[in-house]
Amino acid sequence: xxxxxxxxxxxxxxxxxxxxxxxxxxxxxxxxxxxxxxxxxxxxxxxxxxxxxxxxxxxxxxxxxxxxxxxxxxxxxxxxxxxxxxxxxxxxxxxxxxxxxxxxxxxxxxxxxxxxxxxxxxxxxxxxxxxxxxxxxxxxxxxxxxxxxxxxxxxxxxxxxxxxxxxxxxxxxxxxxxxxxxxxxxxxxxxxxxxxxxxxxxxxxxxxxxxxxxxxxxxxxxxxxxxxxxxxxxxxxxxxxxxxxxxxxxxxxxxxxxxxxxxxxxxxxxxxxxxxxxxxxxxxxxxxxxxxxxxxxxxxxxxxxxxxxxxxxxxxxxxxxxxxxxxxxxxxxxxxxxxxxxxxxxxxxxxxxxxxx
Amino acid sequence: xxxxxxxxxxxxxxxxxxxxxxxxxxxxxxxxxxxxxxxxxxxxxxxxxxxxxxxxxxxxxxxxxxxxxxxxxxxxxxxxxxxxxxxxxxxxxxxxxxxxxxxxxxxxxxxxxxxxxxxxxxxxxxxxxxxxxxxxxxxxxxxxxxxxxxxxxxxxxxxxxxxxxxxxxxxxxxxxxxxxxxxxxxxxxxxxxxxxxxxxxxxxxxxxxxxxxxxxxxxxxxxxxxxxxxxxxxxxxxxxxxxxxxxxxxxxxxxxxxxxxxxxxxxxxxxxxxxxxxxxxxxxxxxxxxxxxxxxxxxxxxxxxxxxxxxxxxxxxxxxxxxxxxxxxxxxxxxxxxxxxxxxxxxxxxxxxxxxx
Numbered sequence: 001x002x003x004x005x006x007x008x009x010x011x012x013x014x015x016x017x018x019x020x021x022x023x024x025x026x027x028x029x030x031x032x033x034x035x036x037x038x039x040x041x042x043x044x045x046x047x048x049x050x051x052x053x054x055x056x057x058x059x060x061x062x063x064x065x066x067x068x069x070x071x072x073x074x075x076x077x078x079x080x081x082x083x084x085x086x087x088x089x090x091x092x093x094x095x096x097x098x099x100x101x102x103x104x105x106x107x108x109x110x111x112x113x114x115x116x117x118x119x120x121x122x123x124x125x126x127x128x129x130x131x132x133x134x135x136x137x138x139x140x141x142x143x144x145x146x147x148x149x150x151x152x153x154x155x156x157x158x159x160x161x162x163x164x165x166x167x168x169x170x171x172x173x174x175x176x177x178x179x180x181x182x183x184x185x186x187x188x189x190x191x192x193x194x195x196x197x198x199x200x201x202x203x204x205x206x207x208x209x210x211x212x213x214x215x216x217x218x219x220x221x222x223x224x225x226x227x228x229x230x231x232x233x234x235x236x237x238x239x240x241x242x243x244x245x246x247x248x249x250x251x252x253x254x255x256x257x258x259x260x261x262x263x264x265x266x267x268x269x270x271x272x273x274x275x276x277x278x279x280x281x282x283x284x285x286x287x288x289x290x291x292x293x294x295x296x297x298x299x300x301x302x303x304x305x306x307x308x309x310x311x312x313x314x315x316x317x318x319x320x321x322x323x324x325x326x327x328x329x330x331x332x333x334x335x336x337x338x339x340x341x342x343x344x345x346x347x348x349x350x351x352x353x354x355x356x357x
Numbered sequence: 358x359x360x361x362x363x364x365x366x367x368x369x370x371x372x373x374x375x376x377x378x379x380x381x382x383x384x385x386x387x388x389x390x391x392x393x394x395x396x397x398x399x400x401x402x403x404x405x406x407x408x409x410x411x412x413x414x415x416x417x418x419x420x421x422x423x424x425x426x427x428x429x430x431x432x433x434x435x436x437x438x439x440x441x442x443x444x445x446x447x448x449x450x451x452x453x454x455x456x457x458x459x460x461x462x463x464x465x466x467x468x469x470x471x472x473x474x475x476x477x478x479x480x481x482x483x484x485x486x487x488x489x490x491x492x493x494x495x496x497x498x499x500x501x502x503x504x505x506x507x508x509x510x511x512x513x514x515x516x517x518x519x520x521x522x523x524x525x526x527x528x529x530x531x532x533x534x535x536x537x538x539x540x541x542x543x544x545x546x547x548x549x550x551x552x553x554x555x556x557x558x559x560x561x562x563x564x565x566x567x568x569x570x571x572x573x574x575x576x577x578x579x580x581x582x583x584x585x586x587x588x589x590x591x592x593x594x595x596x597x598x599x600x601x602x603x604x605x606x607x608x609x610x611x612x613x614x615x616x617x618x619x620x621x622x623x624x625x626x627x628x629x630x631x632x633x634x635x636x637x638x639x640x641x642x643x644x645x646x647x648x649x650x651x652x653x654x655x656x657x658x659x660x661x662x663x664x665x666x667x668x669x670x671x672x673x674x675x676x677x678x679x680x681x682x683x684x685x686x687x688x689x690x691x692x693x694x695x696x697x698x699x700x701x702x703x704x705x706x707x708x709x710x711x712x713x714x
Contacts, residue, residue: 023380026403029694029707045405046383286640286691286712295685304688308666308712328652331661334643337386350386355643355665 007298010068014041016338017074017274022047024290035064042338055082065089072297076102076272077149093247093297098272105147105178112267115243119267121181128169138181144168147176183266185255189223190277193237194292194302195246201238202305206230207277219277219313229263249293251275280311283334283353310356318345364655367425371398373695374431374631379404381647392421399696412439422446429654433459433629434506450604450654455629462504462535469624472600476624478538485526495538501525503532540623542612546580547634550594551649551659552603558595559662563587564634576634576670586620606650608632637668640691640710667713675702
């Protein structure tokens with residue numbers, strides 16, 4: 001491994017996740033080039049090179065690839081064609097397998113079940129007849145989701161009774177969908193796993209999450225689950241990372257279901273990237289999820305995922321930024337703002353890590 | 358206090374201190390413009406706006422001032438004229454008083470003594486007769502230093518006997534100098550104090566420092582001194598910050614002298630800026646010295662200076678970067694590299710924070 005001249009990292013996507021990855025790369029002295037279609041992307045402000053171009057612009061992609069040693073991404077909806085075009089020129093990490101699995105809810109659930117990992121019961125829904133049959137199997141309530149391009153609750157509808165089925169199907173607007181049975185969970189958790197180019201695996205402590213309006217609000221670590229559950233989540237995450245031949249940080253959102261005094265894990269979603277529920281690692285660990293991801297994709301050794309403190313991470317969404325003056329005076333709060341100029345309802349503006357011990 | 362649109366910070370100087378201040382400002386979502394004469398300055402790579410121009414270029418300075426709400430600096434040798442030119446256009450923090458005191462070793466010692474703070478005994482040296490008389494007063498060994506523009510041991514000569522006086526004087530090359538009596542110290546410590554625009558003061562825990570070849574190698578916190586000594590250093594630092602009507606982070610390097618079982622503090626040097634001996638705050642505190650400085654100069658509330666962990670900071674100087682591959686695998690090491698392309702002997706390339714508890 002040579003460290004000088006510095007490795008050059010390309011990042012697809014210029015939102016807050018790209019920005020925080022870029023800041024972590026800067027701390028390691030690495031060069032970063034951010035590629036994003038939106039001119040006012042937060043990540044552009046902290047890197048030496050920027051490209052504003054569409055993900056379909058092959059000339060721009062080729063020029064981008066020529067300036068970097070490896071490409072990574074901050075979002076799972078990178079077009080398959082974009083990833084393939086870049087991968088022909090420069091390593092793209094995590095790889096295209098992770099993208100193809102994470103981009104389709106049906107493929108994702110089949111992949112997880114194939115590894116022996118439980119998911120909610122599901123049915124593919126291509127037409128209204130599929131939906132009707134699915135609802136008869138899975139009961140109510142159930143969730144109808146587009147198979148692709150959903151995040152933060154976008155592209156999904158809850159179906160409480162048979163009367164609502166036709167409207168829910170119409171809301172899919174002809175896109176392939178998946179019907180998921182309702183999981184009566186006790187709590188939601190997530191596990192972040194990193195895998196290096198050399199196959200080494202590091203797992204962060206299990207995080208307990210609270211969503212509101214389908215957007216993550218609070219993540220607490222450690223999660224208040226049985227030690228055996230935390231261990232099971234760790235094993236499950238490592239299994240997924242190995243099966244995907246993954247390089248980088250991966251998040252798996254899980255439901256914890258209680259039955260007969262036991263806890264069971266149900267996998268909900270894979271995010272092949274750094275994840276909002278891992279922001280606590282900035283305050284609780286020596287090596288944050290962002291640095292861990294950068295190390296992995298750059299082919300450097302993984303860092304330690306050990307946690308030195310308990311942390312509660314709180315997202316600042318939309319008008320929550322009005323609390324910033326008060327938060328700056330809180331002695332146990334570490335504040336992180338993303339430099340977004342415009343406040344919009346539901347927009348992630350920053351987060352606070354509350355140190356608990 | 359308004360937080361949107363974000364405050365705009367101008368930084369004079371583009372070395373690693375400017376870079377780390379810029380990274381801290383980015384975490385608070387602030388805009389940063391770095392001004393530095395050297396084209397390949399490390400801080401340029403992490404900010405949205407850069408100016409490459411001489412500190413005497415008034416057109417460039419005026420344009421720089423027009424883009425920011427406040428100007429700060431990473432080094433104490435900002436030319437007085439540059440500071441005055443900018444201060445006529447935009448607040449410059451810390452102010453020109455701190456610069457004038459810190460830029461001249463004679464003025465600095467007189468200022469400290471005026472506050473009742475002990476320093477090494479000293480004599481102004483403008484000619485060889487001053488030096489001869491000074492050596493007769495202060496004895497051997499003694500240190501002859503240029504009054505201005507010294508750092509990391511540059512511009513100073515140790516005089517072990519009268520025979521060496523003439524050569525030492527010649528080494529000053531006609532610059533005004535100061536002769537300092539030798540202080541037989543038990544250890545070296547430094548104290549970092551922050552003062553806000555509102556007059557609030559926060560002091561970080563006392564740090565123990567080891568220099569080699571007059572360059573800082575290791576800083577450990579907490580310093581192994583008596584609790585009363587740590588308290589005295591804290592009081593001394595607050596007194597200096599108030600007397601300078603200071604805004605920002607200030608470092609004071611101190612000698613600890615043992616006499617009759619007691620510890621005494623002798624002030625050595627004031628640095629009106631973030632300081633190498635404060636790099637441990639990145640791993641040991643929620644709010645690093647860099648964020649603390651940015652908060653202060655931006656007129657935001659100071660953060661908490663509480664320390665959650667013991668830390669040993671080690672500088673990576675010159676060829677020390679060859680250790681980077683191994684350091685990346687150390688589970689208690691937080692690595693920070695400055696993105697400097699060229700390795701030179703004595704050049705500060707990065708640092709490691711070792712978490713000790």
